[in-house]
Amino acid sequence: MAEEKKESIIASALKLFAEKGYHNTKVSDIVKDAGMAQGTFYLYFKSKEDLFRCVAERCLDEIAGALAQGAQEQNAACNPAPMRSMIRRILEIYYSNLTIVNIINQHGAASPEIADISKQFYARMAGQIKDILKHSNAYPGYTEEQLDMTSYAKIGLVEMAAYQWFVERRNGPERIDELTEVLLGINMNCGLNAEGSSGL
Amino acid sequence: MAEEKKESIIASALKLFAEKGYHNTKVSDIVKDAGMAQGTFYLYFKSKEDLFRCVAERCLDEIAGALAQGAQEQNAACNPAPMRSMIRRILEIYYSNLTIVNIINQHGAASPEIADISKQFYARMAGQIKDILKHSNAYPGYTEEQLDMTSYAKIGLVEMAAYQWFVERRNGPERIDELTEVLLGINMNCGLNAEGSSGL
Amino acid sequence: MAEEKKESIIASALKLFAEKGYHNTKVSDIVKDAGMAQGTFYLYFKSKEDLFRCVAERCLDEIAGALAQGAQEQNAACNPAPMRSMIRRILEIYYSNLTIVNIINQHGAASPEIADISKQFYARMAGQIKDILKHSNAYPGYTEEQLDMTSYAKIGLVEMAAYQWFVERRNGPERIDELTEVLLGINMNCGLNAEGSSGL
Amino acid sequence: MAEEKKESIIASALKLFAEKGYHNTKVSDIVKDAGMAQGTFYLYFKSKEDLFRCVAERCLDEIAGALAQGAQEQNAACNPAPMRSMIRRILEIYYSNLTIVNIINQHGAASPEIADISKQFYARMAGQIKDILKHSNAYPGYTEEQLDMTSYAKIGLVEMAAYQWFVERRNGPERIDELTEVLLGINMNCGLNAEGSSGL
DNA sequence: GATGAATGAGAATTCATTCAT
DNA sequence: CATGAATGAATTCTCATTCAT
Numbered sequence: 001m002a003e004e005k006k007e008s009i010i011a012s013a014l015k016l017f018a019e020k021g022y023h024n025t026k027v028s029d030i031v032k033d034a035g036m037a038q039g040t041f042y043l044y045f046k047s048k049e050d051l052f053r054c055v056a057e058r059c060l061d062e063i064a065g066a067l068a069q070g071a072q073e074q075n076a077a078c079n080p081a082p083m084r085s086m087i088r089r090i091l092e093i094y095y096s097n098l099t100i101v102n103i104i105n106q107h108g109a110a111s112p113e114i115a116d117i118s119k120q121f122y123a124r125m126a127g128q129i130k131d132i133l134k135h136s137n138a139y140p141g142y143t144e145e146q147l148d149m150t151s152y153a154k155i156g157l158v159e160m161a162a163y164q165w166f167v168e169r170r171n172g173p174e175r176i177d178e179l180t181e182v183l184l185g186i187n188m189n190c191g192l193n194a195e196g197s198s199g200l
Numbered sequence: 201m202a203e204e205k206k207e208s209i210i211a212s213a214l215k216l217f218a219e220k221g222y223h224n225t226k227v228s229d230i231v232k233d234a235g236m237a238q239g240t241f242y243l244y245f246k247s248k249e250d251l252f253r254c255v256a257e258r259c260l261d262e263i264a265g266a267l268a269q270g271a272q273e274q275n276a277a278c279n280p281a282p283m284r285s286m287i288r289r290i291l292e293i294y295y296s297n298l299t300i301v302n303i304i305n306q307h308g309a310a311s312p313e314i315a316d317i318s319k320q321f322y323a324r325m326a327g328q329i330k331d332i333l334k335h336s337n338a339y340p341g342y343t344e345e346q347l348d349m350t351s352y353a354k355i356g357l358v359e360m361a362a363y364q365w366f367v368e369r370r371n372g373p374e375r376i377d378e379l380t381e382v383l384l385g386i387n388m389n390c391g392l393n394a395e396g397s398s399g400l
Numbered sequence: 401m402a403e404e405k406k407e408s409i410i411a412s413a414l415k416l417f418a419e420k421g422y423h424n425t426k427v428s429d430i431v432k433d434a435g436m437a438q439g440t441f442y443l444y445f446k447s448k449e450d451l452f453r454c455v456a457e458r459c460l461d462e463i464a465g466a467l468a469q470g471a472q473e474q475n476a477a478c479n480p481a482p483m484r485s486m487i488r489r490i491l492e493i494y495y496s497n498l499t500i501v502n503i504i505n506q507h508g509a510a511s512p513e514i515a516d517i518s519k520q521f522y523a524r525m526a527g528q529i530k531d532i533l534k535h536s537n538a539y540p541g542y543t544e545e546q547l548d549m550t551s552y553a554k555i556g557l558v559e560m561a562a563y564q565w566f567v568e569r570r571n572g573p574e575r576i577d578e579l580t581e582v583l584l585g586i587n588m589n590c591g592l593n594a595e596g597s598s599g600l
Numbered sequence: 601m602a603e604e605k606k607e608s609i610i611a612s613a614l615k616l617f618a619e620k621g622y623h624n625t626k627v628s629d630i631v632k633d634a635g636m637a638q639g640t641f642y643l644y645f646k647s648k649e650d651l652f653r654c655v656a657e658r659c660l661d662e663i664a665g666a667l668a669q670g671a672q673e674q675n676a677a678c679n680p681a682p683m684r685s686m687i688r689r690i691l692e693i694y695y696s697n698l699t700i701v702n703i704i705n706q707h708g709a710a711s712p713e714i715a716d717i718s719k720q721f722y723a724r725m726a727g728q729i730k731d732i733l734k735h736s737n738a739y740p741g742y743t744e745e746q747l748d749m750t751s752y753a754k755i756g757l758v759e760m761a762a763y764q765w766f767v768e769r770r771n772g773p774e775r776i777d778e779l780t781e782v783l784l785g786i787n788m789n790c791g792l793n794a795e796g797s798s799g800l
Numbered sequence: 801g802a803t804g805a806a807t808g809a810g811a812a813t814t815c816a817t818t819c820a821t
Numbered sequence: 822c823a824t825g826a827a828t829g830a831a832t833t834c835t836c837a838t839t840c841a842t
Contacts (some may be wrong), residue, residue, distance in 0.1 A: 002826075005826085005827090022223075023223045026810090026811065026812085027811080027812065027813085028811080028812090036827075036828090037827060037828045037829055038812090038813085038828085038829065039813090039814080039815080039827070039828055039829060039830095040826080040827055040828070040829095041813095042812095042813065042814075042815095043826070043827075047812080047813080048811095048812070048813095083388065083389060084389075087388070102305075102306075105302075105306070106221075106305075106306035106307075107221075110220055110221035110223065110224040119368070138387070139385070142382075146382050148364070149361055149364065149365065149379065149382050149383070150382060150385075150386055152360050152361055152364045153357045153358070153360055153361040153382075153383055153386055154357065154386065154388065155360055156356040156357050156358070156359055156360020156361060156363075157353045157354065157356050157357035157360070157388070158353070158356070159356055159360070160352050160353055160355055160356020160357070160359065160360075161349055161352055161353040161356060163356075164348070164349065164352045165349065168319070178346075179349065182342075182346050182349050182350060182353075183349070183353055183388055184388050184389045185339070185350075185388065185389065186350055186353055186354065186386075186387075186388045187338070187386075187387045187388070187389075188283065188287070188354065188357070188383055188384050188385065188386045188387070189283060189284075189384045189385065189387075202801085205801095205802095226835090226836065226837085227836075227837060227838085228836075228837090236802080236803085237802060237803040237804050238803080238804060238805090238837095238838090239802070239803055239804060239805095239838090239839080239840080240801085240802055240803070240804095241838095242837095242838070242839080243801070243802075247837075247838080248836095248837065248838095402822085405822095405823095420710055421706075421707075421710035423623045423710060424710040426814090426815065426816085427815075427816060427817085428815075428816090436823080436824085437823060437824040437825050438816095438817090438824080438825060438826090439817090439818080439819080439823065439824050439825060439826095440822085440823055440824070440825095441817095442816095442817070442818080443822070443823075447816075447817080448815095448816065448817095483788065483789060484789075487788070502705075519768070538787070539785070542782075546782050548764070549761050549764065549765065549779065549782050549783070550782060550785075550786055552760050552761055552764045553757045553758070553760055553761040553782075553783055553786055554757065554786065554788065555760055556756040556757045556758070556759055556760020556761060556763075557753045557754065557756050557757035557760070557788070558753070558756070559756055559760065560752050560753055560755055560756020560757070560759070560760075561749055561752055561753040561756060563756075564748070564749065564752045565749065568719070579749065582742075582746050582749050582750060582753075583749070583753055583788055584788050584789045585739070585750075585788065585789065586750055586753055586754065586786075586787075586788045587738070587786075587787045587788070587789075588683065588687070588754065588757070588783055588784050588785065588786045588787070589683060589684075589784045589785065589787075602804095602805075605805085605806090626831090626832070626833090627832080627833065627834085628832080628833090636806075636807090637806060637807045637808060638807085638808070638833090638834085639806070639807055639808060639809095639834090639835080639836080640805080640806055640807070641834095642833095642834065642835075642836095643805070643806075647833080647834080648832095648833070648834095
């Protein structure tokens with residue numbers, strides 16, 4: 001039951017942070033939403049900042065965990081289109097976590113500890129993508145650094161698309177497949193056959 | 201001299217917002233950095249929020265202006281590689297504005313007015329990219345919506361790469377060419393020739 | 401076993417009050433130290449203040465009791481040096497109670513009830529000393545009030561010395577004899593033979 | 601005027617601490633007494649504890665300063681009865697500072713920084729008394745440590761007498777001379793001519 | 801215009817006490 | 822008897838904004 005209370009605080013915080021942002025969410029809002037007294041909050045968290053750390057850690061861990069699990073299942077199955085699966089997985093997971101990921105990135109700017117958590121999260125995700133790139137041998141001759149940049153860039157691509165799709169345009173999960181195909185079809189050097197990515 | 205004071209406040213605010221985030225930057229920090237009294241601030245801005253609006257508007261206008269100008273010059277010159285030029289331009293502009301763009305996006309979550317400014321900014325950028333896509337006829341048969349997603353996704357790709365490259369890895373502008381080529385070489389459907397973006 | 405629990409609370413409280421003062425000792429600290437649940441505390445004491453009263457009363461009773469007992473033994477034995485014995489006894493008793501006596505005096509300032517307990521304690525001690533002074537006829541011609549002042553002053557003298565000796569300089573009981581002799585040798589009108597305590 | 605405000609806070613704090621103790625005095629009480637808003641308090645002090653530090657430091661410095669000044673004047677005048685003057689000076693100064701000195705000693709228990717200030721204060725006072733003892737050659741053959749104890753003991757004697765006289769018995773300053781003579785007449789080894797402070 | 805001290809509403813945090821199990 | 826999670830009133834502290842000089 002102690003865990004229940006803690007979970008209930010985290011759930012309310014997640015909801016409210018996503019709705020109003022970290023700074024516009026008062027501790028009093030959280031406990032009101034969670035249906036408990038203000039003092040109870042401090043039985044489970046040292047401070048509002050401490051709660052945020054927990055929320056961020058758990059949220060990103062969950063996402064990263066889901067991604068990693070998906071990756072394993074695929075490798076086991078000798079997945080013939082790992083990039084497509086990866087994109088679909090990221091989209092699925094982001095679907096229910098986008099605003100909170102944004103909040104975390106926001107608040108990170110002001111709190112080095114959160115910045116670290118978030119940095120590690122992206123590093124993990126980029127690592128998984130880099131693995132796919134290496135196995136597919138799609139970018140022969142690339143340095144590690146260039147593969148890093150490619151991986152991070154792909155994350156950014158999916159994140160931005162997800163934000164537009166789910167948050168701005170309020171689409172539900174039913175068209176994730178279509179979005180996946182659109183993203184998969186993206187080629188940065190579009191329609192310019194006279195010149196390739198010559199320099200690399 | 202009235203304008204000087206205002207500029208000086210904006211400059212300090214830009215610096216401090218980028219360093220510590222909006223909420224962790226106190227009005228007192230800004231005026232201290234700008235070397236003036238606290239009351240002076242309110243001669244030039246109605247409130248802290250008002251300052252933020254100014255900073256955001258100006259910053260995004262600058263970026264969008266530079267992008268638009270670049271686009272025109274290119275069209276005039278019948279640029280043979282518009283996507284490459286676009287990416288390089290975005291990278292150049294982001295190089296000196298990255299942190300503040302982040303802050304603006306962050307704060308948007310908590311302030312509808314800023315969210316609007318930021319939304320319009322991205323819409324403008326996406327519009328330009330969509331134009332390029334249409335002219336290049338790189339994505340035949342795509343719906344408008346699908347072209348939108350493609351455009352936004354490309355912005356996200358460049359933004360994330362820029363963030364990693366300039367902020368996290370502290371690179372200077374001297375390797376923008378190389379980064380441009382890497383991004384240009386990105387193909388989301390990497391190494392999977394058996395299946396194209398079939399469904400679209 | 402009920403008594404055991406109560407004693408255990410008092411013991412922990414004594415220790416913690418001495419270490420950190422009354423206000424910096426939380427009820428939660430006390431029960432943690434005593435190894436019991438927070439609620440248990442209120443089975444034995446009406447409130448934190450009530451505990452303090454008990455601690456203070458018991459502590460001062462113990463001291464006063466030891467002093468009184470010593471006094472009787474001496475009178476019975478026609479003690480030839482009652483002041484020396486008195487000082488040694490006070491030192492011995494203070495040795496194990498000094499910090500708590502301090503705490504009691506401190507807290508008294510803020511709590512009239514405790515102030516009373518402490519006042520009565522000193523009054524008892526001063527009374528005993530006054531008796532010695534009267535029997536020894538050391539201050540002929542003194543009014544009762546002047547004898548009172550003399551008695552209280554002597555208590556202060558011993559208290560301060562004890563504090564310095566035991567608390568600040570961390571001496572153990574092995575040098576109580578030496579300290580007794582030093583205190584016994586104190587003459588306020590030191591080295592000034594031309595003038596005595598003339599006016600009295 | 602900045603100084604005025606600060607002084608006014610300190611004055612109110614001194615008064616209220618003396619009346620009700622540190623913990624029973626709220627910041628809101630202090631500012632109400634000083635006639636200003638709560639926020640103003642924090643322009644001048646980092647916290648309530650910070651205020652206390654200031655009050656303690658200033659108060660003890662003032663007392664020690666007055667004592668030191670008195671000491672100098674006397675030396676210059678080849679004072680024939682330095683101990684009497686010293687006692688009278690301590691009594692005079694304590695007369696208006698007794699309760700606050702008590703408060704400081706109290707709070708010191710819980711705050712190492714205050715404990716230090718208070719310790720140094722007593723060390724300074726004891727040093728002055730030790731000088732008198734040495735010059736008067738009243739305790740020949742004493743070790744430094746024994747002289748220390750004697751000095752501290754004398755301070756305790758005066759303090760306790762002052763407390764009884766001024767605080768408990770509410771005497772005013774008009775009988776300071778009489779009290780001085782009583783204290784000066786104190787001889788710890790009262791009425792026991794058969795035995796001196798033999799062992800030293 | 802410029803100042804910067806003063807404001808006070810609003811937020812976070814503490815902790816003695818209660819009470820259902 | 823014992824527990825310890827829950828309470829919420831009380832308190833400290835923050836900071837955007839105002840205003841007299």
